[in-house]
Each structure stands twice: as C-alpha cells, then as structure tokens.
Amino acid sequence: xxNIDQPTEMTATEGAxxxxxxxxxxxxxxxxxxxxxxxxxxPTFLSYNVLDGLEEKGRFSSFLSRSKGYSYLLLKELQMKxxxxxxxxxxxxxxxxxxGAGTKLxxxx
Amino acid sequence: DTAVSQTPKYLVTQMGNDKSIKCEQNxxxxxxxxxxxxxxxxxxxxxxxxNKELIINETVPNRFSPKSPDKAHLNLHINSxxxxxxxxxxxxxxxxxxxxxxxxxxxxxxxxTVL
Numbered sequence: 747x748x749n750i751d752q753p754t755e756m757t758a759t760e761g762a763x764x765x766x767x768x769x770x771x772x773x774x775x776x777x778x779x780x781x782x783x784x785x786x787x788x789p790t791f792l793s794y795n796v797l798d799g800l801e802e803k804g805r806f807s808s809f810l811s812r813s814k815g816y817s818y819l820l821l822k823e824l825q826m827k828x829x830x831x832x833x834x835x836x837x838x839x840x841x842x843x844x845x846g847a848g849t850k851l852x853x854x855x
Numbered sequence: 856d857t858a859v860s861q862t863p864k865y866l867v868t869q870m871g872n873d874k875s876i877k878c879e880q881n882x883x884x885x886x887x888x889x890x891x892x893x894x895x896x897x898x899x900x901x902x903x904x905x906n907k908e909l910i911i912n913e914t915v916p917n918r919f920s921p922k923s924p925d926k927a928h929l930n931l932h933i934n935s936x937x938x939x940x941x942x943x944x945x946x947x948x949x950x951x952x953x954x955x956x957x958x959x960x961x962x963x964x965x966x967x968t969v970l
Contacts, residue, residue, distance in 0.1 A: 788961035845898040
C-alpha cells in the first residue's frame, strides 16, 4: 500500500527553528508538496520538490531525498501565526496525489 | 475576488436527506477536484474533472455525484446522507492535472454535519 508518515504533533518556541519530517512509500514518485492548513481553513501551497536537494523560500525551506523516500520542511524564525497543520503530499507513478495526515505545529511564546 | 469559492460553508442536515455543495473557480484552471477531510484530517480525493470530463472517480459511494456544467464549476450532490458523511468537503482547482504538477488552490471548505 501507499503510505506517508508525518509526526502527529510538534511544539516549538517563537523565534526558534523547527523541522517537520515526512517519509513516504509510494508506487513511484513524481513530486512532493508541502501545504499549510490553519485550523478551520483551506490548505495553502507552500512548496514543491521533484529533484533532490533544498528549496528555500523566505523563512521556509523544503528538502527532498528521493533515494531515502524522505522530505522535511524547515521553518525558521517561528512566529505565532505559523501555528497550523503542515501536510505532506506525494504524486505517485499514476499521477495520483497521496496525502499525509498532517503535522499539527504548536508555537509557544 | 475569491479564487475558489464554495457554498454553503456550513451545512447541518438529517440522515436520509439530499444536499448539494457548489463550487466555482475564477482562475481559468482546467482541472477541478472534490476532497473529503474527515476528523482525522486525512484529505481524500473523491472526484476530479478536467475541462468537464471526469478523470478520477475514487471508490466513493454512488450516493455522491459530481456535476460540472462548465470548466469553472464543479458541484457535488449527495443523496440519502449518512452519519459517516459528516466531514469537511474541499473543492480545489489546478492549472493542469497533477500530470503537470500544478499546485492546488483550495476553496474554504464546506463543513457538513449529518444528525
């Protein structure tokens, strides 16, 4: 079966750095997305990785290792507004988008 | 201007009723989707339409029927509602289907509660 694993919940301190990991076992790979979802709101696009390496976008960076079936989302200079769920999603060989259950990130002052 | 809008945002109804959720996108995208997000927060694809043609139909009960009058609209009709249908339903669109790795733009969600 196809599987995407993320920690259920993480806690971090305002101003700090946090890394949210995502491991996947899918039938093929055609790219990986990270989305942010605030409670009661729609998911919004953060990043897309298809090649190995680090993609940086402001305070957020996303890393991919295809050989390890692994990605992480790195959030720097955490702000209270970063409290949200972070969803990892993988495009498989059939171009189906497989979603993880998301990681709820709690930011404390 | 809201890019992807869906109505209603909240829907409370009795078991056995029939209800519809409407979705419209003004982004000029070719592909629209319906997702179900349950209490465990998994997003599950239900349907996908590319330019009015159904391209994904996951194993959802046939009580759920999507209708796309044009490529800017994708509505979801649900017959004989059951308790297990309670969830948040998200409409989304993308410039292309995932074959071209287009990012998804989601509507605000419609929270359906079946009593």
